[in-house]
Amino acid sequence: MSHPKSDVLVVDNLDVIFALHEAEVRAVNDLSFRLSEGETLAVVGESGSGKSQAFLAIMGLLAKNGRATGKAVLGGVDLLSLSTAGLNQHRGKDIAMIFQDPMTSLNPALRIRSQLSEVLVRHRGFTPEAAFKEVIAMLERVGIPEAARRANAYPHELSGGMRQRVMIAMALLCRPRVLIADEPTTALDVTVQAQMLDLFKSLSTDFGTAMLLITHDLGVVAGVADRMMVMYAGRAVETGPVDDLFYDPRHPYTLGLLTSTPHIDKRQSRLTPITGAPPNLEHLPDGCAFGPRCAFRFDRCSLDRPPLGEFAPGRRKACFYPKPLIGEEDAA
Amino acid sequence: MIAFILKRLAVAIPTLLVLIVISFILMKVAPGNPFAGEKTVPKAVLDNIFARYGLDKPEWQQLLEYIYNVVFHFDFGPSFKYRDRTVNDIIAQGFPVTFTYGAWAFLFATVIGVSLGVAAALRQNGWIDHLAVGLSIGAQVVPNFVMAPVLVLVFTLWLRWLPGGGWDGGHWSNIVLPVIALATSYLASITRIMRSSMLEVLGSNYIRTARAKGLPGWQVVFRHALRPAMLPVVSYLGPVFVGMVTGSVVIDLYFSTGGIGQAFVNSALNRDYSTILGITILLGALTIAANLVVDVLYAWIDPKIKL
Numbered sequence: 095m096s097h098p099k100s101d102v103l104v105v106d107n108l109d110v111i112f113a114l115h116e117a118e119v120r121a122v123n124d125l126s127f128r129l130s131e132g133e134t135l136a137v138v139g140e141s142g143s144g145k146s147q148a149f150l151a152i153m154g155l156l157a158k159n160g161r162a163t164g165k166a167v168l169g170g171v172d173l174l175s176l177s178t179a180g181l182n183q184h185r186g187k188d189i190a191m192i193f194q195d196p197m198t199s200l201n202p203a204l205r206i207r208s209q210l211s212e213v214l215v216r217h218r219g220f221t222p223e224a225a226f227k228e229v230i231a232m233l234e235r236v237g238i239p240e241a242a243r244r245a246n247a248y249p250h251e252l253s254g255g256m257r258q259r260v261m262i263a264m265a266l267l268c269r270p271r272v273l274i275a276d277e278p279t280t281a282l283d284v285t286v287q288a289q290m291l292d293l294f295k296s297l298s299t300d301f302g303t304a305m306l307l308i309t310h311d312l313g314v315v316a317g318v319a320d321r322m323m324v325m326y327a328g329r330a331v332e333t334g335p336v337d338d339l340f341y342d343p344r345h346p347y348t349l350g351l352l353t354s355t356p357h358i359d360k361r362q363s364r365l366t367p368i369t370g371a372p373p374n375l376e377h378l379p380d381g382c383a384f385g386p387r388c389a390f391r392f393d394r395c396s397l398d399r400p401p402l403g404e405f406a407p408g409r410r411k412a413c414f415y416p417k418p419l420i421g422e423e424d425a426a
Numbered sequence: 427m428i429a430f431i432l433k434r435l436a437v438a439i440p441t442l443l444v445l446i447v448i449s450f451i452l453m454k455v456a457p458g459n460p461f462a463g464e465k466t467v468p469k470a471v472l473d474n475i476f477a478r479y480g481l482d483k484p485e486w487q488q489l490l491e492y493i494y495n496v497v498f499h500f501d502f503g504p505s506f507k508y509r510d511r512t513v514n515d516i517i518a519q520g521f522p523v524t525f526t527y528g529a530w531a532f533l534f535a536t537v538i539g540v541s542l543g544v545a546a547a548l549r550q551n552g553w554i555d556h557l558a559v560g561l562s563i564g565a566q567v568v569p570n571f572v573m574a575p576v577l578v579l580v581f582t583l584w585l586r587w588l589p590g591g592g593w594d595g596g597h598w599s600n601i602v603l604p605v606i607a608l609a610t611s612y613l614a615s616i617t618r619i620m621r622s623s624m625l626e627v628l629g630s631n632y633i634r635t636a637r638a639k640g641l642p643g644w645q646v647v648f649r650h651a652l653r654p655a656m657l658p659v660v661s662y663l664g665p666v667f668v669g670m671v672t673g674s675v676v677i678d679l680y681f682s683t684g685g686i687g688q689a690f691v692n693s694a695l696n697r698d699y700s701t702i703l704g705i706t707i708l709l710g711a712l713t714i715a716a717n718l719v720v721d722v723l724y725a726w727i728d729p730k731i732k733l
Contacts, residue, residue, distance in 0.1 A: 153638055158550075178643065186640030193638075198631040203653045203729060212649075213639050248729040264639070 102271045102304045103129040103152075103189075108164035108174075110144065110151045110328075119375045121147040121160075123328040126402075129272060134298055134305040136319035136336065138312065138351065142372050144328040145308050149274045153191050154181045168272060187217040190265035194277040196257035200249035206233075206260055207245040213267045232263040236293060255286035262293065269301055276308045291317045312355045316340065324348045327373050327383035330402055334409035342418055344411040346388045349419045382413070390415045427725075430733035431718065438714045443493070445710045446703065450489050453699055460506035460697045479506060492703065502704035507696045513704035516689055521708070524678075524685035526596050528671035531609040535670075536663060539613045540656075543620025547628060548647065558621065562614035574607040574680035591682040604681045608674055612666050620659050627655040653727050660727065664720035665713075672709045 110122035122144040129135055139145045151162035152173055166173045168189055173181060185191075193199045201209055210232070211225035220228065226245070233241035236259045249257055258278060265273055275294070279287040295318050298305050307319055315322055315336060323333045324347060332345035343349040350368035370387035373379065379386055381396040388395065394414050402412040461467065461475055476482045480491065495501045502513035546558035568576075581603060582590035594600050627633060628651055636650040678688035686705060693701035725731045 155634055155637055182640040182642055184640065185638055191638045193631060193635065195631055199635045201632040201636065201650050201654070203727065204650070212641065212645075216639070216641060216645075250730050261635075264635075 099130040099132065101128045102131050102168065103306075104165070104167045105148075105152070106165040106167075108148060108151065108162060108166065110147045110156065110160060110162045112157070113159045113161075114376075117376050121328055121375060122151065122162075125164075125325075125328075125330055127323055127330065127333065129304050129306060131271075132298065132302045132304055133321060134294075134307060134319045136307045136309060136315040136322045137325060138309060138315060138322060139325035140310060140372055142375070143325040145325045146276055148325075149191070149276060149306060149308060153185055153189065153274065154178065155191075186213055186270075187268045188270055189272040189274065190268070190270040191274040191276065192258075192261050192265050192278050195281050196254055196261050197281065199261060200257055202249055204248075205245070206247055206249065206252075210245070210260070210264050210267060213264060217268050228267065229263075232267055233260070236260075236263045236266075236297070237289070238263070254282055255289065258282060258286075258290060259293070262290075262297070266297060266301060266303070270303060272306065273298075273303045274306045274308070277310070278307070279311070279314060280309075287314070294318050312340075312351060324351070327378060328375065329383065329412065330410075331384065331413070332409075332411045333402075334406075338409060342420060344405065344409070344415075344419060345384075345413045346390045346415070346419060347384050350387075390419065427722075427733050431722070434714075434718050434721070438711070441714060442707060442710055446493060446496075446707060447489065449703055449706045450485075450492070453697070453702055454485060456697070458697050460699060462697070479504070492700075496707070502707075503700035505693075505698055505701050507693070507698040507701070513700045516701055517686065517704060517708060520684060520686035520689045523593055523596070523683055524687060525671050527601050527604045527608065527677070527683065527685070530601060531605045531612070532663075532667050532670045534605055535609040535613040535616055535666070539616025540620050540659060542613075543617045543659075544624055544647070544652070544655075546617070546621045547624035550625060555621075558617055562617040565610040565614035566618075568610070570607050570611060570674065571676045571680070573610055574603075574676060577603045577607055578680065591680070593683050600681075600683070604677045604683055607680070608670060608677050612670070615662065616659060616666075619662055620655070623658045624651065624655040627651045630654075657724070657727055660720060660723050664716045668709070668713045668716045672712060 105128075106126045108122055108125040109120060112119045112121055125144075125148055127135070137145045137148075147156070147160070150156050151160070152166045154173070154176075156162060162174055164174060168184065171184065173184060173189070176184070200206075207226055207229055210229040211220070211222055214220040214225040214228055215222060230241045230245055233245060238244050238256060238259050244252065244256070249260075252260065258281075262278075278294075279290050282290060291314060294305065294307075297303065298318075305318075307314065309315060319336050321334065322336045322339050324331050324339070324345060326347050332339060332343065332348045339348055340352065343352060347368070350366075353366040354368055356365055368387055369389075373383055373386075379396070381394075381398055382388070382391070382400055385391050385395040390413075392414070398414075400412045400414050402410050404410050459481075460479075461472060467475075473482070480488060483491075492503065495503060500514075502517070505511045505513055505516060508516075542558045542562075546555040549555050578590040581588045588599050588602055590603070592600055633646060633651055636646045641649075672686065672690075674685075675687040675691045677683060678685045686708075689701065690705045692698070693705065722733070725733045
């Protein structure tokens with residue numbers, strides 16, 4: 095449906111490891127993916143699947159006991175190989191991040207205008223006056239009414255939706271090539287969520303920014319994403335175009351996520367939960383990590399770990415089950 | 427802001443009046459009087475002395491006359507103990523001394539404590555952190571009446587660098603040891619409060635945002651973290667400032683500085699009514715002023731607070 099575009103971000107063999115008191119925990123395991131220019135890739139998974147840590151690692155924002163290995167190449171530069179000072183030349187400029195909780199992600203002691211202007215002063219050498227003009231324009235662009243007045247406000251004087259718009263404006267000031275949005279709508283009201291998603295869509299078209307949307311909300315994915323990557327226990331288990339994954343999921347975990355999501359247009363008496371509990375990362379089972387919870391498992395699943403392999407153009411899965419899953423639930 | 431300050435100053439007047447009344451009552455309830463010595467004084471003599479200082483009048487009249495003199499003449503009356511001196515004299519002599527070493531100690535404790543706390547937080551579990559935490563625990567458990575003689579022992583008797591006491595018009599060499607002795611335990615508390623508050627702020631979401639923006643480390647710390655992290659320290663500094671500039675009987679005793687701390691304790695022991703009240707009012711006014719400054723600082727640091 096689209097001609098091949100060049101990749102803006104290429105991640106290869108990313109591992110994220112946290113040193114705990116006695117053990118090491120691998121939060122992200124051998125993660126590789128590509129992000130093309132202007133595309134929106136949704137990263138989906140439950141809490142603890144490593145989806146946030148993978149991207150915090152790329153931004154150099156891991157907690158002190160965490161370390162990342164592998165490659166994350168943006169514009170020819172491997173971000174993971176840079177010192178903090180080197181990374182500071184790129185983050186906020188070429189790659190920006192929006193966080194889950196807009197209520198606590200802005201500095202309560204600084205005015206909106208100075209928190210935004212400093213990005214332009216830092217990365218694009220603006221004078222504070224010129225930066226202020228640009229800030230007002232960007233605030234208006236993300237849909238903040240009376241932007242000039244709001245720019246002089248402190249964060250606590252704005253609503254949650256407004257604050258998230260401010261965060262988005264802040265991230266886009268330098269027209270980054272990649273925008274990472276970590277559950278950007280989770281903390282917001284449903285009505286505001288819809289506005290936010292519309293905003294994301296129009297912004298990525300206008301600025302040509304490629305977007306990584308981290309979420310556990312499949313409704314959000316359906317709304318804005320082009321492709322989708324499902325993560326489980328620190329690994330990617332299925333990737334492909336959103337429509338394909340929605341209508342023909344090939345990994346049982348993807349199917350589980352879909353059937354445990356309520357649909358407003360279907361009469362459902364009850365949702366189908368994924369049985370069992372998320373795995374303990376310190377003691378992953380042998381073979382497939384999802385195996386113990388999987389309705390489709392067979393002997394091989396507890397012996398070998400299925401690799402993430404391409405089974406159709408643009409689609410990959412890490413599962414031994416050979417056939418489509420939809421329509422097969424009863425058989426399994 | 428201006429309205430807030432004026433309002434607080436207006437409230438300060440009744441506060442001080444209440445302070446005077448309560449102190450006066452407590453003072454009168456306490457047994458003894460300024461002229462009770464070991465030997466019995468004939469009643470006729472005592473009556474004469476009482477009449478001379480106005481102590482023969484009913485208590486309410488004494489109180490009202492005292493307040494009248496303070497308010498309209500800024501006269502805190504004669505000392506009941508030292509015949510040639512007024513309370514104004516005692517304060518004028520002792521307070522500048524106390525304020526000098528107190529203010530230096532405050533400055534010393536604040537600047538060093540905040541810097542050390544920030545440095546420790548930035549290098550958590552590094553050597554400077556262990557040093558700061560170790561020093562502050564050590565300094566906190568050594569009371570100033572131990573610190574003072576140890577300082578004299580080391581710097582006066584062994585090293586012979588600094589005089590072990592006296593004031594000499596506030597020569598710097600006389601100020602150093604009292605300042606260190608007075609400041610150490612406060613410095614320790616400030617260091618620990620600053621360290622833990624800085625650690626909390628550095629772990630907050632908005633510091634993560636600042637890092638994600640690619641700001642250099644010093645800008646993250648000084649522009650984004652320092653001001654919010656100062657809040658708990660500032661609220662601690664108000665009482666510390668009052669405690670320091672109103673003097674310490676221990677410092678005055680060990681270093682013979684002649685500050686107001688010793689005068690205050692002596693006046694209480696001697697039942698020197700006018701001196702007790704005078705110094706109490708001074709301390710009360712300083713406390714009110716310091717709290718006002720803290721509140722204004724608070725509003726400057728935290729925009730959520732509206733004055």
